[in-house]
Amino acid sequence: MRILLLAHAFNSLTQRLWAELQARGHTLSIEFDIADAVTEEAVALFEPDLVLAPYLRRAIPEPVWGHVRCLVVHPGIVGDRGPSALDWALQEGEARWGVTVLQAEAEMDAGPVWASVEFPLRAARKSSVYRNEVSAAALHAVLLAIERIEGGSFIPTRPEHVPGARGRLRLLMRQADRAIDWTRDGTEAILRRIRAADGFPGVADRLFGEACHLYDAWPEARLRGAPGAVIARRETALLRATVDGAVWIGHVKRAGSIKLPAVLSFPEQSAALPEAPLAGWWRAAEPTWQDIAYEEQAAVGVLHFEFYNGAMSTAQCERLRNALLWARARPVRVLVLAGGQDFWSNGIHLNAIEAESLQGGSAADASWRNIQAIDDLALELITTESQLTVAALAGNAGAGGCFLARAADYVWAREAVLLNPHYRNMGNLYGSEYWTYLLPKRLGAEGAQAVMRNRQPLTARAALASGFIDECIAGDAATFAAEVARRAAALAADPAFAQRLADKRAARAADEAAKPLAAYRAEELAQMRRNFYGFDPSYHVARHHFVHKSPASWTPRHLARHRELAGRTA
Template sequence: MHILLVASAFNSLTQRVLAELQDRGHTVGVELALGNDDALREAVRRHAPQLVVAPMLTTAIPEDVWTAHTCLIVHPGPPGDRGPSSLDWTLRGGVESWGVTVLEAVAEMDAGDVWAWSPLKMPPLAGKSDLYRGEVADAAVDAVLLAVERFGSGKYKPKRQKAADLAAGWRPFLKQAERRIDWATQSTESVLRQLRAADSQPGVLDELLGAQWHLHGGHPEDELRGAPGALIATRAGAICRATVDGAVWIAQLRPWRAPGSALASYKLPAVQALGDLLPVDVPEVPVPLQLPASRRTWSDIRYSEHGEHGGRNAVGVLNFSFPGGAMSTVQCRRLLEAYRFAQARPTSVLVLGGVRDFFSNGIHLNVIEAAADPAEESWANIHAMNDLVEAVLTTTDRLTVSALGGNAAAGGVMLALAADEVWCRDGAVLNPHYTLMGLHGSEYWTYTLPRRVGAAEAQRLTQSALPVSARRAVELGMAERVLQAAPEELGDEVTRLATQLAASPDLAARIAKKQAARAQDEAAKPLQQYRDEELAHMRRNFFDASEPHRALRSAFVRKEKALHTPPHVARLGLAAD
């Protein structure tokens, strides 16, 4: 079937729906709905789709389009749930179960006939964006695939929604006035619900240290205490604020900007955003890398061991989770330090990742944009990423596994490929390219990617700039395994499989073969040569004012709205391809 995806952005869910439909043999086009109805009409005419699907839409499809074509809208929420802030309201309410509905476009918002819906369990600690990319995306894909199958059969009659349910299910846009936190009265759990319902957009507008900020991210703290609302600690760039009965960690801040400001603000690690406003007497309170399981606190890097302690079957797991998947110079260096610690432990298998949501998206463009000298910070950041990837590539005394609970892009994909095996949760989307940011790329990709998929396929992947599903990644050779696990179950599944790998009778032989292959590759072309060649391109990308990267980075971090569907996306699904 030829399907046209209409979306307000080529976001994670749109990319996943695209990849999943392509994996099942459909030809799929994409058109961004950017407020130009005539452009959308022209795209529909050009594609002549059998079906239109809108995975993520913030504007209405023109009536003449949905009357001429069946248009299916993906709505986060069960049947009867309506409104533009459905997920936000639900997270504030703390429900345990929810769902995603695929319904037909009509004049009234979210009121069309239901083609399919899929239930989901609400995880207790996930924020909105994490949930959206995890359980919501899983349910959305299940519902879309079922709706497409039903439409293709020509026999299914969608279910009409009842007028009473439609009236009862409407919830309005959730405004900042209703998101406000009253630090003097609200419990930790109440504060966390409000923070998570606004993560990563729009954040919760609040006052801190005499300035207005959007707060992004919320994690509980079990030991630190202080006056409600007070800033009581920092840790790895995050800040801790006291509540009436505990405290919460906030990872990122975004300065408030008056409507109509020339430049939009963007998120930064909270400590960096505060800068000189941060009082000197606020203590940095670290936690150990091997944090006890009983602790209820925030840490972006954790290490644990499983299996036979100190024996042949021992497994080390290095979990890391950075907001948005971006890794700054400081974060890369901290992760490398943790990796060196893990290397020194007596294990035979070392797992990287293994947590829900993003694996890594490479260098931290927001931190770079905010730097006094962005080019120099870019240069430091890419070297820090390269040092980390090199450490994984040169680990030859044990097997390494990258476990992707969610999406990865650019240098984050190449970090994953540095391991001996790549395991992807079903639903993870990989974007193994740099070109949309005007970068050649580094992280030893010219070594790792062709080694896995071949030179021709590596060239296609990096130049086409299109997403790759977990299943397709295995077919291409980018990954070894697709994990059929819910986001909340991923850690246990990764540990189970890694323990099996450590107990494999051919483990020693595999490690010996790995050592020989690395030595042979190094003799043929040293890793340093790959790095030097890549960095020669990257230095020009970063420092040459005529290069496009600077403008592309600024537009990306400030989330500037696209004016048209990008050419590499607009070409999808057309006969000329």
């Protein structure tokens, strides 16, 4: 089929549908929902069999849905209507939720149902549920809807006539609905409210007497204080007491600023708080905020790094490097770098870099420090000699995070993972993390250049087929973790382990003799210096628009293929 994706932005769900539908032989193009006239023009140019809307913030215009079949992916159960479906479900503690694919009509979310898929609703951040359960259910429902369209015999049913439908109309959730009363609300209620607003719009609140929005909340099992008081800090997070415990606030957006780690948002106020450090890198036994955590079983060590949205600041890269050096000294044969549940890594921390410029500093200098720090981390991973290393991608990876993963000996990815192994979308960045060494070794010179030119997301299956990763493992996050543990244990117990390690050392020595890693790094950083300090401001402009969530004014040509074809015809 010829399918036009109509979306507010190229978000994680849109990317997944784009990649998965193309892999199944459909011809796709994308148009961002900028204006009705632009959408109508896109339909006229592409002449799609189907318009699929996975992520919209307003209604499809009547001249479009009246002319071609339009299906809307709604993150709610059958009968649910309104723009805050997932927010309400999480805040109210629903046990099950779902995704419904409806045909677009004049009334939003009220058209005939083509498919619906339900799932157990995890108590987690909205952004996490969206990237995992919602995306998986949406893919299932969209494929089922397309199958029914192609079959030709299915007759969609209106939501009110679907047996067992339990959804209802619920209006836009406003900040009054999300408000926290720190003198009355318990920890679980506060966690639900902040999680239901993550990563947009956050919960409007006040910290240190100043208006802000809260994100990224975690429970604390031991520390206590006066309800509402900010009582401690740890690395980049702040601890706030509740009536029956405390919650860590990982990220904050102050009025007129950008979303940042909480301590960076309130640096002076945070400095006056007592620190609540953890004793080393071992995973804490009780619930708390811990962005880097190590655990060990027999001959396998696992290093987790739960960095919000996969962004890695200079300080986070330095701390993770220290944790890696510590883990390398442990008596283990295999080191697994597990990343976080939603993201393995997305490379340098653009928000932290932008914050430098907002505070009168140099974004170029901040970028330079960050790329040096992530290169230092990659170097330690590449030169690990006493263990075999595995990058286990339970969540997505992008830009420098993809090549940091490739610095490990093996890359194993969950089947649902998306990779964006390129830098060009961020103002034509050249990139570093030793990609000029790592990628040609895997894919050859031409294959490496093809990856860097391609600005499209890769599914884990496609990445495996290309040779970019080593294993693609089916199943949910728990299944993936269990399988990674099994495979890592088998690798550690392999009778050929000593020979594998010897071969690894020999290959590294031969590569170093042929061309030192320092030479690759110097060449990459010479290009990056031009990106950061040169006359072309593309990187700085792209970073600013990304961080400030500037609305799209046009659809990139590598996505809007109908416009590229129209231009060639003209």
